[in-house]
Amino acid sequence: MNPKCKTYNRKKMVFVFSFCFLAVLVLVGRLVKLMIFESEYYQDLAEDLHERERSIKAARGKIVDASGTVLATNRTVCTISVVHSQIKDPERVIEVLCKELELPEETVRKRVEKRSSIERVQANVEKEVGDRIREYQLEGVKIDEDFRRYYPYGSLASKVLGFTGSDNQGIIGLEVIYDEYLQGINGTILTLTDARGVEIADAGEERVEPVPGSDLYISLDYNIQLYAQQAALKALEQKQATYVSIIIMNPKNGEIYANVNVPEFDLNDPFTLNTDVDTSVLTDQEKQDLLNQMWRNQSINDTYEPGSTFKVITASAALEKGVVSLTDTFSCPGYRMVEDRRIRCHKVGGHGAETFVQGIQNSCNPVFIDVGQRVGTEDFYHYFEQFGLLSKTGVDLPGEASTIMHKVENIGAVELATISFGQSFQITPMQLATTISSIINGGTRVTPHFGVEIRDREGNVLKKLQYESREGVVSKETSDTMRFLMEKVVSEGGGKNAQIEGYRIGGKTATSQTLPRGTNKYISSFIGFAPADDPQVVGIAIIHNPQGVYYGGTIAAPVIRDIFSNILPYLGIEKEEIVSKDEDNG
Numbered sequence: 324m325n326p327k328c329k330t331y332n333r334k335k336m337v338f339v340f341s342f343c344f345l346a347v348l349v350l351v352g353r354l355v356k357l358m359i360f361e362s363e364y365y366q367d368l369a370e371d372l373h374e375r376e377r378s379i380k381a382a383r384g385k386i387v388d389a390s391g392t393v394l395a396t397n398r399t400v401c402t403i404s405v406v407h408s409q410i411k412d413p414e415r416v417i418e419v420l421c422k423e424l425e426l427p428e429e430t431v432r433k434r435v436e437k438r439s440s441i442e443r444v445q446a447n448v449e450k451e452v453g454d455r456i457r458e459y460q461l462e463g464v465k466i467d468e469d470f471r472r473y474y475p476y477g478s479l480a481s482k483v484l485g486f487t488g489s490d491n492q493g494i495i496g497l498e499v500i501y502d503e504y505l506q507g508i509n510g511t512i513l514t515l516t517d518a519r520g521v522e523i524a525d526a527g528e529e530r531v532e533p534v535p536g537s538d539l540y541i542s543l544d545y546n547i548q549l550y551a552q553q554a555a556l557k558a559l560e561q562k563q564a565t566y567v568s569i570i571i572m573n574p575k576n577g578e579i580y581a582n583v584n585v586p587e588f589d590l591n592d593p594f595t596l597n598t599d600v601d602t603s604v605l606t607d608q609e610k611q612d613l614l615n616q617m618w619r620n621q622s623i624n625d626t627y628e629p630g631s632t633f634k635v636i637t638a639s640a641a642l643e644k645g646v647v648s649l650t651d652t653f654s655c656p657g658y659r660m661v662e663d664r665r666i667r668c669h670k671v672g673g674h675g676a677e678t679f680v681q682g683i684q685n686s687c688n689p690v691f692i693d694v695g696q697r698v699g700t701e702d703f704y705h706y707f708e709q710f711g712l713l714s715k716t717g718v719d720l721p722g723e724a725s726t727i728m729h730k731v732e733n734i735g736a737v738e739l740a741t742i743s744f745g746q747s748f749q750i751t752p753m754q755l756a757t758t759i760s761s762i763i764n765g766g767t768r769v770t771p772h773f774g775v776e777i778r779d780r781e782g783n784v785l786k787k788l789q790y791e792s793r794e795g796v797v798s799k800e801t802s803d804t805m806r807f808l809m810e811k812v813v814s815e816g817g818g819k820n821a822q823i824e825g826y827r828i829g830g831k832t833a834t835s836q837t838l839p840r841g842t843n844k845y846i847s848s849f850i851g852f853a854p855a856d857d858p859q860v861v862g863i864a865i866i867h868n869p870q871g872v873y874y875g876g877t878i879a880a881p882v883i884r885d886i887f888s889n890i891l892p893y894l895g896i897e898k899e900e901i902v903s904k905d906e907d908n909g
Contacts, residue, residue: 380469380491381507384536386484386498389580389775392545395484395498395590397470401453403444405435410463420444420464423456446489447471467512472498474590480548481587482620483720483773494593495618497539497773500719504777504786507536537785540776542578547571550889551581554882555864559585562869562878568622568752571886574760574852574861577769577790579718580890584621593618624722626749627865630835631686631875632850633745633755635805637694638683639762640706642801646697649804651679659689661740666692669834683808684816686832688744695743696736703739704731710796711768712750716757717791718771726750745833756863759850761796762805763829763858768793810855818849820880823888825898827855830883832875837868844868849879853887859896862886 386395403424410416413435420431424445434442453466472487485496492506493499510533555567571581588597596602597617602610619625641647657673658665668674668688674681682690695703707713707728715723727749729738741747753771761768770790777786797805809829812818818830830851837844847869852861864882872878 378469379467379510379512379530379533381509381533382470382535383472383487383491383507384505384538386505386539386541388548389540389542389544390546394474394476394480394541394543394545396473396475398473399450399468400446400471401448401450401456402446402467402469403448403453403456404465404467405442405444406440406463406465407436407438407442408463410435410461412462416461416464419456419459419461423452424448441465476545477591478587478589479545479552480543480582481590481593482584482618483543483582484590486590486593496620496720497541499721501539501774501777505536505539508534510534535780538778538780539774540778541773542573542580542775543582543773544580546893547886547890548581548583551583551862551886552585552587554885555583555585557885558864558866558869558878558882562866562871562873564866564870565868566621567867567882568865569862569882569886570622570752570756571860571862571890572756572760572771574764574858575767575769577757577760577771577792578775579771579773580860582620582622582773584619588617620720620722621865621867622752623718623720624724624751626724626727626751627846628746628749628835628838629755630745630833630846630848632759632831632833632848632863634683634686634691634743635759635762635809635831635850636706636710636712637691637698637743638679638808639710639797639801639805640698640703641694642804643706643797644698644702647679647694649678649680649808653677653679653682653687653690653693655682655685655687655689657689659692659740661692662736664737664740666740680808680811683831684812686812686817691744692740695739698743700731700734700739703742704734710758710761711793712754712758716751716753716771718753718757719774723753724751726754745835752863752865756850756861759852760858760861762802763809763852763861765799765802766795766797768796806855806858809852813851813855817876818851818880820876821849821851821884821887823853823884823891825900826853826887826891826896827899828853828884828887829855829858830880832880834873834875845873847873847875847877847879849875849883851880851883851887853891854896854899860887860890860894 382397385393388394405416417428417431417435421428431444434444456464457466474484483496485498486494487498488494493502511531513529551569551571555569558564559567567585569581569583570579572579586597594614596613600613654676655668655674657671658667666688674685674687677685677687712726713728715725729748738747757771769792772790774788776784776788778784806829809831810827813821813828813830817832821828821830828851830849833848835846837846846865846867848865850863852858862883864879866879869878
């Protein structure tokens with residue numbers, strides 16, 4: 324043989340051998356990797372191919388009011404699913420599910436015939452329906468029990484409590500704010516199947532039990548909420564208003580006893596509009612916009628011009644600065660000229676000469692324009708900050724709106740004048756109630772709140788909820804004076820319709836126009852508290868766009884009077900013998 328051929332063949336053999344050797348090394352390396360380093364991964368993957376997992380919803384924690392009444396709880400419901408590989412008689416399954424679930428045949432057939440490990444047909448099925456389906460003993464049909472949120476009182480406090488979605492998580496209200504405590508931990512049901520996906524009869528089920536959520540105890544009181552809602556609905560109907568908002572709270576610690584925003588909505592059916600709007604002609608986005616509006620808590624999510632109720636804050640700022648005394652006199656000709664603007668008083672002919680006390684009793688705009696000028700722009704803005712008006716209240720509900728206020732450099736003489744009597748800026752009702760609480764409680768800025776405690780299912784306290792407070796908002800002297808002045812408003816001034824025999828009531832009325840002005844739409848309001856010398860409760864009522872008579876002292880003050888008449892005895896606040904001025908002098 325040619326030596327060159329021998330050499331060539333030898334090289335060829337070496338190459339082939341080397342190639343095979345390397346190939347074997349690569350294969351061995353791959354096997355080592357698979358069998359040693361990645362064995363656990365592929366074992367899990369193999370098990371996954373023969374395991375079917377179904378979720379068990381955890382029972383969500385209850386929401387319990389101050390009296391122990393359960394406002395949010397759970398009802399047992401069923402989730403109906405099908406396992407394609409286990410169905411023996413698909414037509415019978417389709418027939419039964421269509422009948423019992425009241426679903427179209429096309430919908431059910433699509434899910435029954437879908438080749439998946441498990442296919443959900445319908446969730447949140449009433450337990451009675453699930454039990455009926457179970458009695459058919461249909462192979463391949465799974466009925467798992469879980470929970471659906473249930474609100475025993477329907478629409479009561481709907482915009483406070485909020486509701487949950489199909490995943491059992493909070494969407495709005497307290498349900499979303501305290502979701503981490505309420506939601507619990509879901510469990511699972513694990514079953515083994517053969518290569519065809521059919522459950523292995525003797526393998527049994529492996530269950531990981533769910534962990535129920537904790538219970539939320541709140542300051543809201545069912546009875547006070549009910550009284551307030553009845554009063555709001557009465558005002559809404561009588562005045563044909565757009566909506567009515569009411570807040571009842573403890574001015575000393577910020578606990579909210581009631582928060583009503585009528586019309587409310589059905590918490591057990593939150594995706595159905597509470598109006599007569601024909602949703603069939605709406606786009607999905609248009610319907611969602613209407614739902615978002617329906618769910619809004621106007622006391623917290625919306626701002627408005629407070630009008631004359633804000634004169635309480637102007638007066639407090641002036642007393643704090645020491646630029647006004649109760650005996651100071653003013654003159655009201657029915658208007659005040661500020662630069663080139665004639666700003667009118669609500670009394671066209673004017674109030675004439677009046678003291679500062681009479682000015683607040685009469686809710687006289689010219690008096691408060693003068694007081695605002697005495698405070699001055701820089702200091703007025705400082706008091707806005709000191710009173711907490713430029714910060715959110717921190718209430719434990721989502722979507723709190725901020726105060727809408729001019730920048731200090733943009734506040735001219737006209738702006739200062741209008742701010743002084745509650746116009747040209749906007750705040751939330753919750754902000755106003757909180758700020759006035761700090762003025763009448765001795766000067767402590769409290770955080771308004773609903774949440775009090777988190778407890779387990781046995782009632783053991785897991786966590787006491789804490790809230791910030793800040794002292795020194797106003798001096799004790801200013802607080803004492805403001806309580807005196809606001810009691811005068813009710814006993815002798817524009818708030819007379821809030822009087823209750825046997826109780827000393829303080830308060831302030833307001834009537835303001837909605838924006839844009841000139842549309843003849845008004846907001847009527849009244850904020851009151853009792854007892855006037857040691858306030859235990861403060862309440863604010865706001866009536867949006869009332870028809871006919873729209874003065875706050877005429878239509879809003881009686882709303883708070885009616886609520887206080889019911890809740891003051893309920894809160895253990897006893898009547899006292901009130902000696903009139905004439906009797907005292909006699």
